[in-house]
Amino acid sequence: MNQTSATGHVLSLDPDLRAAVLRVARVPNLLVACDYDGTLAPIVADPTKATPTAESVAAVRALSSLPQTTVGVISGRALRDLAALSRLPAEVRLVGSHGSEFDVGFVDELPLERQQRRAELHGALAAICKDQPGVRLEGKPASIAVHTRAAPRDVAQRVFDAVRSGAALWPDIEVTTGKEVIELSVVPTDKGLAVDALRMQVSASAIVYLGDDATDEKAFAHLHGPDLGIKVGAGDETQARFSIPDTDAAVAILELLLHTRRRWLFGEQAVPIERHSMLSNTHTVALLTPAARVTWLCHPKPDSGAVFADLLGDTAAGHFTVQPERGGIPLGQRYRPGTMTVETRWSGLTVTDWLDHHPTGNSLIRVLSGSSRARLDFVPRPDFGQVHIRLQPIGDDGLLVLGSNEPMVLYSPGIEWDISSDGHSDLARATVDLNAIGGSAMLELRLGTDSIEPPRVPVHERQIAAEAAWRDWSESLKLPSVARDLVKRSALTLRGLWHKPTGAILAAATSSLPEEIGGSRNWDYRYCWLRDASLTAKALVDLGSTEEAESLVRWTLRVSDNTDGHPERLHPLYNLDGTELGPEAVIEALPGYAGSRPVRVGNAANGQVQLDVFGPVADLICTLADVRPPEEGDFALMNAMVEAVERRWHEPDHGIWEARRRPRHYVYSKVMCWMTVDRGIQLFERQGRPVPDVWRALRATIAENVLDKGWNEKLGAYTVAYGYEEMDASVLWIGLSGLLQDDDPRFLATVLAVEAELREGPTVYRYRWDDGLPGVEGGFHLCTTWMIEAYLRTGRRADAEELFAQFIECAGPTGLLPEEYDPLTERALGNHPQAYSHLGLIRCALELDRS
DSSP: OEEEOTTSOEEEOOHHHHHHHHHHTTSSSEEEEEOSBTTTBOOOSSGGGOOOOHHHHHHHHHHHHSTTEEEEEEOSSOHHHHHHHHOOOTTSEEEBGGGTBSSTTGGGGSOHHHHHHHHHHHHHHHHHHTTOTTOEEEEOSSEEEEEOTTSOHHHHHHHHHHHHHTGGGSTTOEEEEETTEEEEESSOOOHHHHHHHHHHHHTOSEEEEEEOSGGGHHHHHTOOTTOEEEEESSOSOOSSSEEESSHHHHHHHHHHHHHHHHHHHHOTTOOOGGGOEEEEOSSOEEEEOTTSEEEEEESSSTTSOEEEOGGGSOGGGOEEEEEETTOOOOSEEEEOTTSSOEEEEETTEEEEEEEEEETTEEEEEEEEEESSEEEEEEEOOHHHHTSOOEEEEETTTEEEEESOSSOEEEEOTTOOOEEEEOSSSEEEEEEEEGGGGTSEEEEEEEESOOOOOOOSSOHHHHHHHHHHHHHHHHHTSOOOSTTHHHHHHHHHHHHHTEETTTTEEOSBSOBOOOSSTTSSOOOBOOSEEHHHHHHHHHHHHHTTOOHHHHHHHHHHHHHHHTTTTOGGGOOSEEOTTSOOOOOOEEOTTOOOGGGOOOOEESOGGGGSOOGGGHHHHHHHHHHHHTTSOOOHHHHHHHHHHHHHHHHHTTSOBOTTTTOSSOOBOBHHHHHHHHHHHHHHHHHHHHTTOOOOHHHHHHHHHHHHHHHHHSEETTTTEEOSBTTOOOOBGGGGHHHHTSSSOTTOHHHHHHHHHHHHHHEETTEEOSBOSOOSOSSOOOEEHHHHHHHHHHHHHTTOHHHHHHHHHHHHTTSOTTSOOOSEEETTTTEEESSSSBHHHHHHHHHHHHHHHHO
């Protein structure tokens, strides 16, 4: 593999060395350390003129400016001389005298006896070198170096012999021998110890060390694990893993390291979140970029490890790319009407993608059609790239993925793959001439099986069947006249987030897409929140689809049964199979979307107390009972939830937004407790069942409590929690729930207060109070839809229509919405697509249509 350095030289890098550089560039905390002479600066006859090349300075300067990256130069030169000669930025750690000088005040810290010993050493060496042509003494704070580069060979040998048989034998003297130099020190000098010290100081995950001298061998000897040692220049045997010829090659290595790490850290080509399209077969989900790259796919379930996680900032985490051989931006991308099939079009090439299901798992099907040549990249990386895999060709039928616990195979008849390695796992590339093979080709990634047998049903018939199921469902919906197409796409998206095998509903399809670019508010939403799922199912019931709601209620009953009759012990969220989440973890190897770290798996909100979760579930059961006869399980679950509220409504909790701070008496949580009891009473009354005596009194008690204690007299509005002055968009539910009438002055005042404090242009923020987390976030799409509903309820239809028009403009080109929106950068944020955002859109369209 050739690498062109900034000097214009084309340098041939060993493929294994290149792969090693690419690997080490992706560690969380990197230390890049190197020698000076012979590495950053060419060896010259006059050491005082050994200046670093402009290219090496540029590379070192750029590396040192990267986050989580430290650059150090460890030289035999005195630290003051090294700093003056190198002119490197202050961010670069300079270590002089072969590792004994870490700061310029070092000489003043030497004990008096060491200073005296150095003076004696200088005298002895000066006597040896006196009148020896070409021999130069270099005084350093704790050592004396004897240079013989300019001396005749016989003179150099005579001087070295005299030093070795004289002062070098003194018991308290450290001797270091390099290229035509011998250095005697009154303190220990060891580049290996210096490397260890730097490693400790910066908590380096790995070290890259480049050096050319014999003194650098001690540094190479201290490298281990993922560290990478590179010897610069020809010469003796080395303990470094790799060797390169000269300083030009060293520059090429530094530039390759810089380029790779910068992209890893910042995700330079991060596709805007809202421009991704989702595929679904109600068993799993995948995300596509506008250029038909599969950038996200988890297996075997949406909450499992990712096979393709390029979305989170690194192609090394897996992707599946199809594009014209000539490259270029697509002409467009769209969903086929009423389906979850996506078409991406270039001139001469169309890629049609959908997810199918087979008895043992899921299939990602990609059909290529047209007349051009297409380039394919198949880079599976199971478990977020943490599993080493190999690709085994099976004749000309496809590729078997080896190394994962979950079987998978790529069925690709007639395609010849070129398999290579990135130093960690295999990847496959191919070029397909569609014109030469009849105008079409088919790729099928089969998950959960290693069968490479041809499908029994032709691919076009499978597409027709898959699309018919989606189209028939979407055409059965009772859609409003307002934003009809967007409502249909939102409904398809919500059904796509439904996990049919279990009945659970995902809060979002992804993990760790940031609420602030470059920030740490990156959460895993690939689970079933009781609140989010119930609101999602209710939105679909409102459109005429009950299948998702009925299966979710059954799922909730199963989860509730596992509490041994204590539903108040329900967690806010669960895995899709209804089991509890494991501990929240961080995948250090992934840089995150656009450099937004950490990448998280799991969600610590699982351990929180959120008393509001019963309200949306109760509202769903009550709504569902209006469109189909309720089941006994509905009554049992409702009764259990009201009893849970009775036991715990008076307690503080963590609230809807899952703030990582002490519990408070959140107004929204209390309103949801009230709504649980209210909907329970409604359900029993409508179905002719006796309402338990205590329920009406409980509803009245909670209402009186929240209406009194939640009101803030100073602000003249309901605020986030009892006794606090901060506003929160969730307090709009004081009216949206029906607790207050639409024309109640307290509701009108609260809407105005939320608007003044939290609305900015087309979006509404959740809150501005301190939630105990660093950084900021964007406006929250769901809160925007609450404001639209509040406008409608309080007679402000023109404002509602205006905000709704602004809101739907935030959707991506295929109609999908993530969680949040930054009105300043006009950029979407958060996990994608987000159920909250789409159910909010549906609710608003229905309300606008009715009013």
